[in-house]
Amino acid sequence: MGRQAPDGAQPDDGFTHDDPVVDEALEWFAHLRGSAPDAARQAEFDAWLRRDPRHAEEFRNLEAIWGSAAFGKAADSLHAAARPPAGRRRRQVIPTGWAGRLSAAAAVLIVALATWQLPSAVLRWQADYLTETGRQSTIALPDGSTMILNTASAVTVDFEDGRRDVRLLQGEAFFDVLRDPDHPFRVAGEYGEVEVRGTAFSVRIDDDRDRVVLERGRVDVSRLADRAEHVALEPDQMAVATDTALSAATSIDTARALAWREGRIVFENRPLSQVIDELRRYHAGTILVMDRRLDRLAITGNYRLDDIDGAVRTIADAVGLAMTRLPGGIVILR
The missing domain is CATH 2.60.120.1440 (Jelly Rolls)
Known part of the structure; x- marks a missing residue:
């Protein structure tokens, strides 16, 4: 973000958005999820909420998005987004063209989530052999x-x-x-x-x-x-x-179960939710289904593992879903 974080310290990684209120709400949201605030920090947050009605509105939007069913599976793929090199800050600007399709708060939160890396140092230290997402x-x-x-x-x-x-x-x-x-x-x-x-x-x-x-x-x-x-x-x-x-x-x-050895993934009358769960394993970004009612759709197909975006696009076209792609490898089905 283009400003200091709520505690006054510059964050290691940054994102910017046209609307500074969204930026501030995301900063507070990320900070408060990281640890319980002390009395002084809580008072500072409360004062920020009272300063402008939009502050509380955007913060509530972020809480609702974080707790929605669409994000239930998203955390499985967050580790795939790499951090920028030490000492450098990544700036992501959400194109204004997305504003009519997603709320500003939703768009900036999705991008932020997709670029956070879950701790993997212990796994890398333990492993004798490992593969990255999408690799064999x-x-x-x-x-x-x-x-x-x-x-x-x-x-x-x-x-x-x-x-x-x-x-x-x-x-x-x-x-x-x-x-x-x-x-x-x-x-x-x-x-x-x-x-x-x-x-x-x-x-x-x-x-x-x-x-x-x-x-x-x-x-x-x-x-x-x-x-x-x-x-x-x-x-x-x-x-x-x-x-x-x-x-x-x-x-x-x-x-079918071992088709991945030949670079394929095969489904026969599988619920959409299960198909997306499988595709997420091979996708370095995040795949979200915004309407859980779509999970009832049955999917049959044989797809290439080296083109997960293409597989999702084919599935979306076949069942009449709208597919939206955002920066950071984020794919949304609606």
Whole structure:
């Protein structure tokens, strides 16, 4: 922003808007969400609210937007927006042409959200291998097995003294394991662990579950919280582990589930909300659906992972949605 932050210190990163009231409201909003104000700061904020009726109006707009359902999934992709180099400030000016489509407060908040980076230093410090959003990487492991990391994924590995242990920290990975009956190959997720001798399978961490998909061979899946709970998978089966339960083996179309290895993503009669959730995993910006009633729409299609904007545009055209693109990789469906 073109002024000082509410505490009088220049912020590290800045955004500017034609309307200074919107700028000030966003500064206060970001500051107050960061920590509870002391008595002096609260008094300063209260005085700012009383100074002009528009102050309270714009601040309430930001609170409403932040709490709306449309932003429920947005935080998953915020880490993809990189910070500017140290000592430099990024200035984003919202084009006046958007004013008729979105409120000024909504536009500036969306851009600000999309350019904040969630803390990733700990993950980067822990990981032996990782991929950025929208990227994939094939790694030859020390035992001769192959690992393919999907988008925004991270793992640690331990192959010392005959061990073949992998820990999936985030995202999704596919393993083509070299057979070695004397040395089990283990992959641990957040809630479950897979043990194999030689096979091909994937492990994916979602918000509250791990999903294991078996392409060939045989694997044993156990729950980390209670290893007595385990299930054996046959090809074209999957299991889901959570903090409290381990599912039975269920059938799955592995070609569709693992199409990401060929750079594709496939949907068949999937609700729009689920389709957008999947596309968000590969999109470095933010995808928002502003009307939750649209979630009932069913989507079928086969899309390229290297053109997520094109996939969203195709879906929008097919179901009659308006697609709006904003700076910072933000896509809005209405």
